[in-house]
Amino acid sequence: MTRLTYREAVRGALRQILASDPRAFLLGEDVGKYGGAYAVSKGLLAELGPAKVRDTPLCESTFVGAGIGAAIGGARPIVEVMTVNFSLLALDQIVNNAATLRHMSGGQVAVPLVVRMATGAGRQLAAQHSHSLENWYAHVPGVKVVAPATPQDARDLLLAAYADPNPVFVFEHVLSYPLEGEVDETSGAAPLGRAIVRRAGTQLTIVAWGGSLPKALAAAEALAAEGVDAAVIDLRTLRPLDLEAIGASVRATRRLLVVDEGWKTGSLAGEIVAQVVETVFFDLDAPPARVCSREVPIPYAAHLEAAALPSVERIVAAGRGVVRG
């Protein structure tokens, strides 16, 4: 075990993949000389050379599309898009090509592609740099979506995304990069599609992922001080959803609260609640609740940004509401 930041854990997995697989390369804006907008790939260009770490011009649609084409052609590209906000320029390539070509070709075209991007708010970057749009991607058949929350998962889920033969989208929350944790650098890929119980509890199931996990865990601690015993499930994979793990916990705790940094309308939280209601409705003792971002483009001013996002306080209040009525 080594103490690493989330950022270092991603970098370690990247280094391992790029150094060991001749088919692999990393491409994206400023991943090389600059070291990555969030310094994730810092040093890798010098270490591995320009064939393995490729700085692209500003052309999200085309470098993501080129990643798709290279994957079809037998290479194993890992594409970094600076943030999910900019990935919207590549949405056509992602939805109309990466996700559909296998099916539309009758199973002939394989797209073993990894696309990593930063997501989320909390750094006062305002509305064009702060959104959480994981649910847009999780909506689409033909792709998988992961959102690692811990340094170990940042490593293990990236390895899993790389090993998977499908297009896999990896969402790294901007506030996660400096998180520290003990990391086993000899670990292998984590299974995709499997949630994990981060905290056991008997009265309430809190589902969270990515940047919301630390808030959910802090809220569970605060609730414990009030005598509410909450379990926290880290979803890890957003598509496919691990309904089994969520359902098992909800059956045991009989209550559900979902934390989602996306907007509530049309959210992944809504999907999770719907699936729970469809499958374990009669095990519920209370209506499920959601803590999501407020329905506003994420603003700049610190107090407004904080008010727009899920906070420990809002999660605690919502948890209290679900349990105490």
Add this chain to the structure above:
Amino acid sequence: MSPAREHAVELLRQMVLVRRFEEKCAELYGLGKIRGFLHLYVGEEAVAAGVLAALGPDDNVLATYREHGQALLRGVPPGAVMAEMFGRANGCSRGRGGSMHLFDVERRFHGGHAIVGGGLPVAVGLALADTHLGRAGVTACFFGDGATAEGEFHESLNLAALWRLPVLFVCENNLYAMGTALERHQAVPDLAAKPPTYGIPTERVDGMDVLAVEDAARRAVERMRATPGPAFLEVRTYRFRAHSMYDAELYRDKAEVKRWAEERDPIRLLDDDLRRRGWLDADARAALERGVEQLVRDAVAEAEAGPLEPVEDLERDVLA
């Protein structure tokens, strides 16, 4: 027969195959056997025939929704193409793609793409894979004049040139993007003027002269194999039929279409040329026609006989 004569006759046969195949498609569309969007290549056959003649089996081909010609001439069996349009399980995309999405990965035919401009980045990526893996292939990417207005056109030219990737950009300039004429969608309608601004060697060629198209494509491919980097062909052509089967053709003169069809039909031009040279007599020409008709008949029979994919298999091939 001299090799040149044999080759010219073969190019004629290929163009006639595409023409007759598509005439049959139009007929079957009228009968409701083929549905969805159907974009015919009638008038443009020399573009695919000429360019594909310059490629080898290790090269990649990627095309648009108007890709019956490219598919057939890349060697996708006519029966598999027709079955695809019939929506059958023996179609070249198992009935998931239809006319616009023909695929045959074994022949490195990477589809039929129906998002205008969306295929260009993928073609750049195929060339990137070849370069990264040290393979010698080039990637031919077909697209229309309309696609040159899309951002991905410019991004892809820039990236391919910047990274010296072997992409042969083939612009099928048929003077219209659906109902919008070239000079109504381009501030600078001279399309061959654009790629040189990205440092890409560019040639404009008469797309109704199949031998000229092939020569230009060979020159481009040879250059690409010798010196890594993309090349660009602007192939001047014309679509004799409607944009798709739904098009009332309100945007162009009937006389204009008639003039092109009567004076510049690539098949008639090659026919005349071969006759003048004494390379193809009437009997041989008739035999060629009969051979093609037989292929088309067999393709339709194969499509008619093809099974429907069981609905239980609806969700297959979404993920690996």
